[in-house]
Amino acid sequence: MKIGRYPLHHGGVGAIRSLGRVGVPVYAVTEDRGTPAALSRHLRGRFVWPTTGAEPPEQLLDGLTRIATRIAEREGRPAVALPTDDEAAILLAEHAERLDGVLTAPTVPPELPRALAGKQSLHQLCSTHRVPSPGSRLPRSLDELELATKELTFPLVAKNADAFHRLSLPAVGSSTVLDDPAALERLAGHWGDTLPRVLLQEYIPAADSEDWICHLYCGSDPDGAADLVFTGVKVRAWPARGGVTAYAYSVANPELAELSSRFCRAIGYRGICDLDWRLDRRDGRHKLLDFNPRLGAQFRLFQTDRGIDLARSLHLDLTARHDRLGEAGYGTPVDGRAFTVEILDLPARAAARAGHRSAELPADPRWAPPRHPSAHELAWTSADDPLPALAAAVRSVPSALHVLRRALRRSRPT
Known part of the structure; x- marks a missing residue:
């Protein structure tokens, strides 16, 4: 299971194949019927349930409970939950009591997955347990952002600080290397007056x-x-x-x-x-x-x-x-x-x-x-x-063309 829309997810396909090949009945939550994972021959059943990550937790829990209940009725026992993104792992941990009896999952402190997926909270856990990690800052205002640029050494890496926020209010599309203050200034220009939850982390050359x-x-x-x-x-x-x-x-x-x-x-x-x-x-x-x-x-x-x-x-x-x-x-x-x-x-x-x-x-x-x-x-x-690969190839064409167009634009003489 995962939350959010990214159908080209090879990890989910890998899990379906790995378990299905040894006879485990596998069910998947998919964005649509044409998602590559939904076409695997090793899948016993799929549940088309498109989510964005911006839904209230109660809505996500209701949907997940309905799916888990249907599987348990069909198989005669609760399903083992296998999260393939941070948001799903957080949902399972924070609402384990609600899901008890319909899903089987490892027992983990409810607050821990969110703290581990959060970039600054992970840095704090590393500091507490003396695990090395790069220096980082989580500015809470534009003034703190300006101060961070003076205290940290460029290049820096900009990351979305929290799970769920990366789906609903992303600061960056993915981890982004900022070579100098001008690169950060250009990025911040897209944020407006409200600073998103963005982590600035030391970049190891x-x-x-x-x-x-x-x-x-x-x-x-x-x-x-x-x-x-x-x-x-x-x-x-x-x-x-x-x-x-x-x-x-x-x-x-x-x-x-x-x-x-x-x-x-x-x-x-x-x-x-x-x-x-x-x-x-x-x-x-x-x-x-x-x-x-x-x-x-x-x-x-x-x-x-x-x-x-x-x-x-x-x-x-x-x-x-x-x-x-x-x-x-x-x-x-x-x-x-x-x-x-x-x-x-x-x-x-x-x-x-x-x-x-x-x-x-x-x-x-x-x-x-x-x-x-x-x-x-x-x-x-x-x-x-073979079908997941064919579906992935078809779905990857638009993004591949976008990358090609960007490369061609950069190569044109000015």
């Missing part, structure tokens, strides 16, 4: 950094027996500086895995999460950029030698099947896998060739990119499930 990701399932067992941790390197993103992962590979980084697990335990987090880290080569520390309290879109990059990924681990744990796996448990994370989002990696490659990268590849040979990936997962293309 590309030449001095590496982009890392850590995906975890923090299980219901207090001793961590049902936990699963993966680490990998983000090679390309779109947009090039601070966008969605377009190409990545898996590699074991025990230090980062332990840092991520320790932070999750300290704050009492349960469930799936997707953490974006940046290694600052200037001081040798991994700094936490984002904590997504839900399934990451690129989660299919990671799986164990027993074929377990995060969607399957959550389902095994919450349906009390984890103990049936035996002593080997989920198995061992597989290094050297690769993951490509086809419709994003084409422009990301072009940007990289033009010198636009968000970070460098790891300098340590232990973490070098695999020459021959042990497996290469494509976000959309699948021989046993």
Whole structure:
């Protein structure tokens, strides 16, 4: 489930395929009948329920309860909830009592997902638990915005500070790098007299950094027996500086895995999460950029030698099947896998060739990119499930043409 309108969501398609292939009956909330996820052959049922994120919580809860009740009546048991965006994760956590009995979800402190998805509140949690993170400011007025530009060093990254606000009152379309005060002034010109909830964050220079990701399932067992941790390197993103992962590979980084697990335990987090880290080569520390309290879109990059990924681990744990796996448990994370989002990696490659990268590849040979990936997962293309890729290709044409037009305009001589 997700809230808001973004039909080109490969993470949801990945979850449907992963669970459907092992016989789990999967249902999805979709924007319309032609959404790529709605066309997967591994889907047992879909519920067309277009939302914007601007609805009152009560309205969202009523819709979700109706859907969950229909699934429970059809299957004879409550469904396991798998949020694929921050807003859905927040809704599930903050209203767990209302949904108890019709949906099964990890038990998490009600206020925690909102605090983790919020950029400034995440920074405060990092400070409390001594987890490195970039310096940031959340200006509450135009005067504070002007003061922040004097106290922080450019370049800066502008981010929407809160979940839900990014759908209803976005400050920026996505994370935006501001090279100088003039870039911030141009951006602020679109905001008018009312300052949106925008976070200004220190930007670690590309030449001095590496982009890392850590995906975890923090299980219901207090001793961590049902936990699963993966680490990998983000090679390309779109947009090039601070966008969605377009190409990545898996590699074991025990230090980062332990840092991520320790932070999750300290704050009492349960469930799936997707953490974006940046290694600052200037001081040798991994700094936490984002904590997504839900399934990451690129989660299919990671799986164990027993074929377990995060969607399957959550389902095994919450349906009390984890103990049936035996002593080997989920198995061992597989290094050297690769993951490509086809419709994003084409422009990301072009940007990289033009010198636009968000970070460098790891300098340590232990973490070098695999020459021959042990497996290469494509976000959309699948021989046993072709329709989502076809629908995604059709729906991506308008945005691709828009990007092409912008590139052509920039290349024209003045």
